[in-house]
Amino acid sequence: EMKPLPAMTPKFLKVIDQVCEQCQMDFGPDELEVQVREHILQDLETFIRRHIEGARLKLFGSSKNGFGFKQSDLDICMVLEGQDTAMGLDCISIILSLARALGKHSGLKNIIPIITAKVPIVKFCHVKTGLEGDISLYNRLGLHNTELLASYASIDPRVRQLCYTMKVFTKVCDIGDASRGSLSSYAYTLMVLFYLQQREPPVIPVLQEIYDGQTKPEVLVEGWNIYFFSDLKDLPRRWPSYGQNRESVGELWLGLLRFYTEHFDFKEHVICVRQKDTLSPFQKQWTSKYITIEDPFDLHHNLGGGLSRRMINFIMKAFINGRRVFGTPVNTFPPEYPDKMEYF
Numbered sequence: 338e339m340k341p342l343p344a345m346t347p348k349f350l351k352v353i354d355q356v357c358e359q360c361q362m363d364f365g366p367d368e369l370e371v372q373v374r375e376h377i378l379q380d381l382e383t384f385i386r387r388h389i390e391g392a393r394l395k396l397f398g399s400s401k402n403g404f405g406f407k408q409s410d411l412d413i414c415m416v417l418e419g420q421d422t423a424m425g426l427d428c429i430s431i432i433l434s435l436a437r438a439l440g441k442h443s444g445l446k447n448i449i450p451i452i453t454a455k456v457p458i459v460k461f462c463h464v465k466t467g468l469e470g471d472i473s474l475y476n477r478l479g480l481h482n483t484e485l486l487a488s489y490a491s492i493d494p495r496v497r498q499l500c501y502t503m504k505v506f507t508k509v510c511d512i513g514d515a516s517r518g519s520l521s522s523y524a525y526t527l528m529v530l531f532y533l534q535q536r537e538p539p540v541i542p543v544l545q546e547i548y549d550g551q552t553k554p555e556v557l558v559e560g561w562n563i564y565f566f567s568d569l570k571d572l573p574r575r576w577p578s579y580g581q582n583r584e585s586v587g588e589l590w591l592g593l594l595r596f597y598t599e600h601f602d603f604k605e606h607v608i609c610v611r612q613k614d615t616l617s618p619f620q621k622q623w624t625s626k627y628i629t630i631e632d633p634f635d636l637h638h639n640l641g642g643g644l645s646r647r648m649i650n651f652i653m654k655a656f657i658n659g660r661r662v663f664g665t666p667v668n669t670f671p672p673e674y675p676d677k678m679e680y681f
């Protein structure tokens with residue numbers, strides 16, 4: 338049981354609003370930094386095409402989904418012209434020749450092919466900007482989930498503000514590094530979107546459930562249905578709750594911390610952004626896991642599947658502390674603590 342929070346003051350709520358708005362302004366890229374990423378991609382593609390015939394590169398992940406940090410990595414997907422899928426390709430030898438080619442590029446360093454992972458990639462560092470990047474092959478679902486997230490980001494400015502706030506929060510609390518056994522940024526973004534869909538009235542719709550006619554259109558990629566409603570200018574007409582939620586971003590942020598600490602039953606429910614109805618871990622046979630987050634397209638993929646019990650406790654504690662800190666009004670801001678970090 339959570340200790341009840343004291344009454345919120347309008348003044349403190351304004352401070353939380355400002356903190357949330359500031360996250361995107363401070364950590365998001367400016368126009369120039371967005372252009373730099375496109376420029377690096379273009380330069381890499383031109384270079385690679387001299388070594389690998391028909392190679393095409395596409396940016397995905399946070400460089401494109403609307404939730405990028407200035408220092409976020411470059412997630413790049415490579416495909417070959419005239420070849421729709423990776424079927425029949427020797428991905429490992431392509432990755433190795435890609436690494437060999439990139440080794441000759443004077444603007445890159447630390448080129449490492451990783452072929453033991455589930456998805457083979459080449460990692461690199463772009464010397465001039467210090468940006469890290471990786472190139473994978475035929476990550477088509479990654480491209481589509483990037484577009485889905487970008488669509489949600491463009492529905493309402495509060496979506497981006499909250500996803501930035503969540504990312505900053507997970508970095509500060511050290512719960513946002515998937516390579517060290519935590520959840521990925523992508524997983525936390527899905528948590529924010531799910532909460533915004535479940536809020537009453539909702540801030541965003543379930544785009545995968547809006548369609549013409551009786552049945553959902555089927556657009557198959559890698560065997561999964563990647564359909565979602567993308568004609569966003571028509572959303573006001575198609576979604577009855579459009580514009581109904583008028584909460585401030587600070588109220589929503591505090592609401593999110595309370596949702597995941599007081600209301601949401603992790604044992605009984607899956608965090609699932611593809612449908613409005615609740616989904617239980619039993620239906621998915623994910624009962625051995627406490628945090629279950631279903632990928633919007635690859636329905637076999639539980640983003641919480643790799644978490645250890647220890648890590649789950651660590652993540653839950655961060656949310657509980659966050660709820661207390663953001664939910665307890667103070668008169669000065671930042672609060673006068675000996676060490677700023679202590680309030681997390």
Ligand code: CTP
Pocket residue numbers: 397398399400402404405406409410412478479480482483515521522523640
């Ligand atoms: N992705 C995925 N499934 C995962 C992890 C990642 O499909 N389990 C895809 C998503 O499209 C994600 C992209 O890979 O956006 C890049 O992942 P990552 O770099 O970890 O996250 P970003 O969203 O790019 O955020 P960050 O700013 O932290 O790089």
Ligand code: MG
Pocket residue numbers: 398399400409410411412
């Ligand atoms: Mg990334």
